[in-house]
Amino acid sequence: KKITVSSKASKKFHGNLYRVEGIIPESTAKLSDFLYKPENRVTWDKSLKVYNMVHRIDSDTIICHTITQSFAMGSISPRDFIDLVYFKRYEGNMDIISSNSVDFPAYPPSSSYVRGYNHACGYICSPLQENPAHSKLVMFIQTEMRGKLSPSIIEATMPSNLVSFILNAKDGIKALRSPAGRGYHQSGHSSFLK
Secondary structure, rough: OOEEEEEEEOOOOOOEEEEEOOOOOOOOHHHHHHOOOOHHHHHHOOEEEEEEEEEEEEEEEEEEEEEEEOOOOOEEOEEEEEEEEEEEEEOOOEEEOOOOOOOOOOOOOOOOOEOOOEEEEEEEEEEOOOOOEEEEEEEEEEEEEOOOOOOOHHHHHHHHHHHHHHHHHHHHHHHHHHHHHHHHHHHHOOOOOO
């Protein structure tokens, strides 16, 4: 499927930094918008139960609350995250979406979920040189799951979850483009706090 995943030890925590690369058949501007906006995220990202913008700092910076699905056949329970997400467009039509977990008093940890922590993560979307109507998506992920999890379970499941993210994004964009999916982007699941 032309998706590559590589990893190395993170310098931020006792775990891995993952690099994932894939090609998405969509322009960079539309892909970035699709990945960045919380409105549709749970409709296509099968790893998430909840993805809500809980605070807008400015037009390019938001704080999001995310709750993941359980995975690895239930051996990894749902986690929740509070992330600062920042969007920046660079010359050459390259977009970078960066995020990092933060403490946000309005959303303290809950006894219902283990509070995970995303060390500096991000997506880089750039036009594919040989076909600018397609985009190269490179992701850097270093997620500290926390809780009582064996590192070997995380290392065994993380690569396939990251490949699934790219496949789900491709399917989500395809659904958005299809005539049946036209109203799709307007049925947001987010509860925005202005």
